[in-house]
Amino acid sequence: MDGQQNWFSSGWGAKEAEQARQEQRKAEFERKKEEGDKRRWFWVAVTTPEEDKSRQIVFLDDFDWKTPKGNDVVPFCVRFHQVVQDGDWKNPLHEPCVSERGGCVLCAQKYRTQFVGIFSVLDIAQWNDKETGERIVRPRPCVLPAVMEAMNIIKSRYVKLGNLKGRLFTVARHDSKAARVGSDYQHEGLVEDIPAYLKEHDLWPDDPEYSLDLRPYGMSAEEAVDFYREMFAPTPPDKLREMIASGNCSDGLDWYRNKKGGSSSGSSSDDGVVDYDD
Numbered sequence: 001m002d003g004q005q006n007w008f009s010s011g012w013g014a015k016e017a018e019q020a021r022q023e024q025r026k027a028e029f030e031r032k033k034e035e036g037d038k039r040r041w042f043w044v045a046v047t048t049p050e051e052d053k054s055r056q057i058v059f060l061d062d063f064d065w066k067t068p069k070g071n072d073v074v075p076f077c078v079r080f081h082q083v084v085q086d087g088d089w090k091n092p093l094h095e096p097c098v099s100e101r102g103g104c105v106l107c108a109q110k111y112r113t114q115f116v117g118i119f120s121v122l123d124i125a126q127w128n129d130k131e132t133g134e135r136i137v138r139p140r141p142c143v144l145p146a147v148m149e150a151m152n153i154i155k156s157r158y159v160k161l162g163n164l165k166g167r168l169f170t171v172a173r174h175d176s177k178a179a180r181v182g183s184d185y186q187h188e189g190l191v192e193d194i195p196a197y198l199k200e201h202d203l204w205p206d207d208p209e210y211s212l213d214l215r216p217y218g219m220s221a222e223e224a225v226d227f228y229r230e231m232f233a234p235t236p237p238d239k240l241r242e243m244i245a246s247g248n249c250s251d252g253l254d255w256y257r258n259k260k261g262g263s264s265s266g267s268s269s270d271d272g273v274v275d276y277d278d
Contacts, residue, residue, distance in 0.1 A: 021246065039120075039141055039142055039143045039231070040123070040140060040141075040142045040143070041142065041143055041144075041145060042055075042057065042121055042123050042142035042143065042144040042145075042181055043180045043181055044171050044172065044173045044180070044181065044182045045173065046173050046174065046175065046176050046178075047172050047173060047174055052172075053172075053173075054170050054171060054172035054184075055123060055124070055125070055170070055171050055182075056123075056124040056168060056169065056170050056171070056188070057121040057122060057123055057124065057142075057144070057168070057169055057171055058121060058122040058124070058166060058167065058168050058169075058191055058194060059119065059120075059121055059164040059165055059166065059167050059169075060120040060121060060122055060141065060165070060214055060215070060216060060217040061073075061074045061119055061120050061164070061165060061216060061217075061224070062074075062163065062165045062216075062217075062219075062221075062224070063158055063162075063163045063164050063165060064163050064165075065220075065221035065224055066221055067221060067225065073221050073224050073225055074117075074118075074119060074224075075117030075118055075119055075146065075151060075154075076117070076118040076119075076225075076228040076232075077115065077116070077117050077118070078096050078097075078115075078116060078118060078232055079096070079097040079113045079114065079115050079116075080094045080095065080096060080097065080113060080114050080116060080145075081094075081095045081096075081097055081106040081107075081111045081112070081113055081251075081253070082094060082095075082111075082114075082251065082252030082253045082256075083095055083106070083111070083243070083244075083249055083250075083251075083252065084249065084250045084251070084252040084255065085243070085247050085248065085249055086247065086248050087248065087250075089252065089255065089256075092252040094232075095234065095235060095240070096232050096233075096234045097113045098234050103237075105237050105240040105241055105244070106240065109244060110251070111251045111253070111254075112251055112253040112254055113253070114147070114253060115147075115148070116145040116146060116147055117145075117146045117150075117151045117154075118143055118144070118145060118146075118228065118232070119143075119144040119146060119154065120141060120142070120143060120144070120215070120216055120217075121141070121142050121144045122139055122140070122141055122142070122194065122212075122214065123139065123140055123141070123142040124137075124139045124198070124203055125137070125138045125139060125140055126138070126203070137202075137203050137204070137205050138205055138210075139198055139203060139204075139205075139212065141212075141213050141214065141215070143231075144181050145181065146179070146181055147179055147180075147181075149178070149179045149183065150179040150181045150182065150183070153179075153182075153183065153185055154185065157169070157185055157187060161187060165217070166190055166191045166192065166194070166217075167187060167189075167190055167191070168187070168188040168189050168190070168191050168197075169185045169186060169187055169188060170185075170186045170188055171184065171185055171186075172184040172186070194212075194214060194217070195212060198212075215227060216228075
């Protein structure tokens with residue numbers, strides 16, 4: 001039987017090989033999370049009469065950016081697949097679909113896609129520690145992945161106000177079926193100097209190691225395109241094939257859409273990946 005591939009393995013060496021494979025897969029998963037998801041995803045919980053869960057954000061993108069061909073740079077639009085490994089539904093990998101430039105490994109595996117428009121925002125995050133009751137402030141840059149409903153809302157604010165760069169909004173969500181990144185964007189004003197505003201309003205953390213990365217704020221259009229291209233660079237096809245072949249992978253979009261009672265017909269409607277409820 002030498003030289004043939006069996007459907008089984010045996011002996012303690014098989015156990016050691018499997019353990020090494022699992023550890024390698026876990027290391028690759030952690031690396032991918034660090035390299036692929038370089039920023040946090042912004043979302044807002046549902047506000048109730050008992051608790052206001054709205055959040056404040058400042059847009060970091062320059063809505064006047066234009067490509068050399070005169071096209072808008074933002075929103076940076078991507079069609080995502082979600083890959084869930086080992087049943088970790090809370091930490092899916094977001095893989096750009098590359099079907100328009102050739103064969104897509106995940107499309108070939110019948111993974112669904114979802115169209116989102118990407119915006120960079122500063123999430124002025126603050127909350128109370130559940131154990132100590134201490135107020136914690138931690139402004140952090142986030143990726144706001146807007147489905148069609150949210151993109152329409154943001155565009156309406158852009159049409160009314162002009163460039164949203166540096167604009168402060170209070171973002172709320174009043175219904176669990178509404179866009180997870182918020183369906184109510186209340187304009188609060190223009191922030192000319194973001195660090196100065198945070199310090200003036202007691203929103204700068206009392207932490208000597210705290211630093212604020214405001215990219216792509218202040219970039220040129222070309223720099224911003226490169227910034228987003230790098231952030232959402234597709235995984236090489238061979239690595240995707242290896243991941244799917246060696247791991248317990250499943251389509252996160254399919255799972256979340258079924259959880260919401262959506263159709264399983266393969267539709268690419270905007271009711272899945274980003275908008276599931278915790």
